[in-house]
Amino acid sequence: AQTVTQSQPEMSVQEAETVTLSCTYDTSESNYYLFWYKQPPSRQMILVIRQEAYKQQNATENRFSVNFQKAAKSFSLKISDSQLGDTAMYFCAFMRLNNAGNMLTFGGGTRLMVKP
Amino acid sequence: DGGITQSPKYLFRKEGQNVTLSCEQNLNHDAMYWYRQDPGQGLRLIYYSQIVNDFQKGDIAEGYSVSREKKESFPLTVTSAQKNPTAFYLCASKQRNYGYTFGSGTRLTVV
Numbered sequence: 001a002q003t004v005t006q007s008q009p010e011m012s013v014q015e016a017e018t019v020t021l022s023c024t025y026d027t028s029e030s031n032y033y034l035f036w037y038k039q040p041p042s043r044q045m046i047l048v049i050r051q052e053a054y055k056q057q058n059a060t061e062n063r064f065s066v067n068f069q070k071a072a073k074s075f076s077l078k079i080s081d082s083q084l085g086d087t088a089m090y091f092c093a094f095m096r097l098n099n100a101g102n103m104l105t106f107g108g109g110t111r112l113m114v115k116p
Numbered sequence: 117d118g119g120i121t122q123s124p125k126y127l128f129r130k131e132g133q134n135v136t137l138s139c140e141q142n143l144n145h146d147a148m149y150w151y152r153q154d155p156g157q158g159l160r161l162i163y164y165s166q167i168v169n170d171f172q173k174g175d176i177a178e179g180y181s182v183s184r185e186k187k188e189s190f191p192l193t194v195t196s197a198q199k200n201p202t203a204f205y206l207c208a209s210k211q212r213n214y215g216y217t218f219g220s221g222t223r224l225t226v227v
Contacts, residue, residue, distance in 0.1 A: 004158075043204060047215050091158055101147070101166065103149070104149075104161075104208075106151075
């Protein structure tokens with residue numbers, strides 16, 4: 001079974017600064033996807049960024065980028081130029097390929113507070 | 117606009133009562149999922165369905181039941197056998213390997 005660990009329950013950052021959220025996972029699979037989801041106070045889950053394990057290049061989406069270290073099974077999220085609207089819970093998630101159900105396994109989340 | 121609609125947004129259940137949470141999608145997605153989220157925690161999989169008339173148990177299926185009679189609909193029933201049902205419930209759908217689209221959730225409270 002896959003496990004996803006987010007070791008930082010809470011973090012804070014000043015507006016306009018950069019913050020990195022950590023995520024590690026455990027799997028014996030070689031083909032999989034990794035995701036970061038954002039859950040603001042509205043509780044809506046929003047996809048932030050996606051990484052295919054077979055790609056060496058780190059994914060980027062505007063101010064959001066990842067540092068994917070496959071050998072270390074690490075998948076951190078960097079948020080640059082933090083904005084007040086980035087305040088939310090952030091969840092790292094793992095999806096195994098060639099899995100009949102393609103279920104997502106989630107980490108426990110990191111609560112990020114962006115301070116003005 | 118395509119999306120997933122969950123209803124109701126808030127639901128109250130009395131002890132011993134069954135309640136049903138609705139989840140409807142117009143994205144033409146094949147797979148649908150139900151997750152439970154407890155305060156300050158991640159999401160745990162209750163049930164999932166890949167095609168109509170088929171569904172599988174997730175990690176915490178006890179006390180829950182589902183049906184998938186139509187591609188668009190995947191309702192979740194919280195039965196009286198679920199001893200601690202107070203939680204936030206999220207429905208999601210997926211097409212291929214891109215990732216999930218989530219509904220806005222239902223908060224269930226036992227009164």
